[in-house]
Amino acid sequence: MEQLLPRFLEYVGIDTQSDPYSKSTPSTEKQLKLAKKLVTELHTIGMEEVSIDANGYIMATLPSNMEKEVPTIGFIAHMDTTPDFTGKNVSPQIIKEYDGGDIVLNKGKEIVLSPDYFPELLQYKGQTLITTDGTTLLGADDKAGVAEIITAMEYLREHPEIKHGKIRVAFTPDEEIGRGAHKFDVKKFGAEWAYTIDGSQIGELEFENFNAASATIKIKGKSVHPGYAKDKMVNAIHIANQFLSLLPPNEVPEKTEGREGFFHVHKIKGEIEEAEIELIIRDHDAQHFEARKQLLKDIAGKLSDRFGDFIELNIENQYFNMREKVEPVFHIVEIAEEAMKSLDIEPILKPIRGGTDGSQLSFMGLPCPNIFAGGHNFHGKYEYVPLESMQKAVEVIVKICEFTAIQIK
Numbered sequence: 125m126e127q128l129l130p131r132f133l134e135y136v137g138i139d140t141q142s143d144p145y146s147k148s149t150p151s152t153e154k155q156l157k158l159a160k161k162l163v164t165e166l167h168t169i170g171m172e173e174v175s176i177d178a179n180g181y182i183m184a185t186l187p188s189n190m191e192k193e194v195p196t197i198g199f200i201a202h203m204d205t206t207p208d209f210t211g212k213n214v215s216p217q218i219i220k221e222y223d224g225g226d227i228v229l230n231k232g233k234e235i236v237l238s239p240d241y242f243p244e245l246l247q248y249k250g251q252t253l254i255t256t257d258g259t260t261l262l263g264a265d266d267k268a269g270v271a272e273i274i275t276a277m278e279y280l281r282e283h284p285e286i287k288h289g290k291i292r293v294a295f296t297p298d299e300e301i302g303r304g305a306h307k308f309d310v311k312k313f314g315a316e317w318a319y320t321i322d323g324s325q326i327g328e329l330e331f332e333n334f335n336a337a338s339a340t341i342k343i344k345g346k347s348v349h350p351g352y353a354k355d356k357m358v359n360a361i362h363i364a365n366q367f368l369s370l371l372p373p374n375e376v377p378e379k380t381e382g383r384e385g386f387f388h389v390h391k392i393k394g395e396i397e398e399a400e401i402e403l404i405i406r407d408h409d410a411q412h413f414e415a416r417k418q419l420l421k422d423i424a425g426k427l428s429d430r431f432g433d434f435i436e437l438n439i440e441n442q443y444f445n446m447r448e449k450v451e452p453v454f455h456i457v458e459i460a461e462e463a464m465k466s467l468d469i470e471p472i473l474k475p476i477r478g479g480t481d482g483s484q485l486s487f488m489g490l491p492c493p494n495i496f497a498g499g500h501n502f503h504g505k506y507e508y509v510p511l512e513s514m515q516k517a518v519e520v521i522v523k524i525c526e527f528t529a530i531q532i533k
Contacts, residue, residue, distance in 0.1 A: 125279065127278065128514055128518060131165075131275060135161075135263070137214060139154050139211050139214075140158050140203050141205050141210070142155065142204035142298045142300050142301045149179040149297065150180040150204070151204075152204075155298075159182055159297070162270065163176050163182060166293075169277060171184040171185060171293070172185045173185040180297040181295075181296055181307065182294060182296075183293070183312065183313060185293075186277050186281065189284055194288070194289025195289060195528060197292070197315055197316065197317055198313060198490075199291070199319055199321055200293070200295070200322075200485070200492065201267075201322060202269070202297070202322065202481060203266075204299060204300050205265065205267075205300060206300040206502070209504050209505065210260050210261070212260065213259075214256070214262065216256065217229070217256070218254055219254075221250055222245075224246055226238045227245075227255060229255060233258055233259070235505060237506050237508065253511075258505050260505065261502070262508065264498065264507060264508075264509040265499055266322045266497060268321075268498055268517070269321035269497040272321055272518050272521060273521060279518065279522055286525070286526055287526065288529050289525075292315045292318070302338075304484070305485050305488065308488070310490045315490065317490065317492065318485065319460060319482075319492065319493055319521075319524065320492055321521065322482075322494055322495075322497055323476075324497070324498075324500060324502070326496050326512075326516055327471055327472040328474070329457065329461060329464065329473050330473070330474060330476045330493060332447035332450075332476065333480065333482075333483045334385070334406040335407055335408065335444050336406055336441070336444075336479055337405040338405070338440050339404070339405060339417075339437065339438065340401070341401040341420075341435065341438075342435070342436040343360040343394070343399040344435075345361075357396070358432070358434060359396050360394055360397060360399035361394040361395065361399050363434065364392065364401055367401065368389065370427075371389075372387070382475070383409070385405075385406050386405075387405060404442075405417060405420070405439075406477075410444075417439050444483065446487070450491050456493060457473075462527055463523035463524045466527075467523060472496075495521075496517060496520075498516070499513075
């Protein structure tokens with residue numbers, strides 16, 4: 125367990141930001157730097173069947189130490205960090221025995237991590253926090269999960285008295301851009317079920333997530349001298365503004381929670397001749413999800429009737445709610461829940477307001493609930509993770525392996 129912190133710090137020092145506009149896998153070559161390091165480390169701790177394929181997917185095996193047959197289970201985390209915020213030159217700060225006050229991340233830029241704005245900080249008073257320096261994200265999403273899985277496997281290798289079946293681990297690229305499972309070889313992985321270690325606060329245990337789609341609206345215009353533009357100019361920027369005004373104003377990320385869905389406009393650019401909007405659609409309910417996609421089509425149709433045939437709408441499904449694939453094998457959630465309770469961790473069963481590799485893998489035949497990795501405020505400069513939460517995540521992984529073996533008669 126003593127290697128957990130230095131292992132994590134070493135991982136976050138490697139920039140693995142993914143790129144949604146790249147067509148390659150992995151989407152950025154720099155992800156392979158961490159991947160190659162992990163392959164070496166897996167060999168070092170004694171894992172078997174260690175492999176990395178041409179797309180950067182890593183798999184490895186911890187063999188069973190039991191005579192009876194036990195289900196093969198897996199643990200999965202992703203190596204990339206979000207393209208939303210820089211992950212270059214990450215310089216973590218370690219706050220020991222956090223006193224419950226403000227944490228100055230960057231004095232020169234007056235960037236402060238405060239419980240006044242992030243009240244959940246107070247539940248970690250007295251613990252060791254790992255934060256950013258205010259200029260980058262941290263990368264606990266999901267390098268905390270990577271470090272926890274490897275540390276748990278190392279612990280099991282060093283403690284053969286803990287009986288377990290065959291365990292498979294995998295580390296994937298490009299999860300942050302929705303492609304982490306696209307080239308995952310489920311048959312090669314060979315597990316009956318798995319867990320992604322990619323959640324947030326301690327205790328999170330999730331088996332349902334958003335249905336997700338992306339949408340691109342391309343608008344063509346006609347540029348004419350504004351002094352002579354009457355009945356001639358078609359201003360693509362104006363049409364884009366009209367499109368956005370017809371979206372429900374309260375159904376956005378900053379005004380929704382729980383199972384409430386949303387539209388999230390994350391990019392817009394435009395000139396008179398051409399404008400483009402990029403947004404994502406999220407909803408836990410399948411019917412509501414379809415209704416949201418239909419609303420975009422209706423808006424595009426309405427504006428086409430008003431302005432002419434200048435609008436092109438493209439909607440692509442990204443992933444679906446894994447609940448329907450996990451519920452038929454709900455014992456895999458119950459094993460994780462029992463593991464947490466045995467460690468005096470109160471399980472927090474709630475829907476993921478996002479997605480993980482597990483959502484896609486569940487539809488590919490590998491049921492895959494999600495377990496906490498411990499971090500908070502992902503995708504930005506206020507990201508942090510309590511060391512004690514990471515340690516508990518390691519213990520939960522070990523207990524899941526143990527309890528899976530115990531429950532097989």
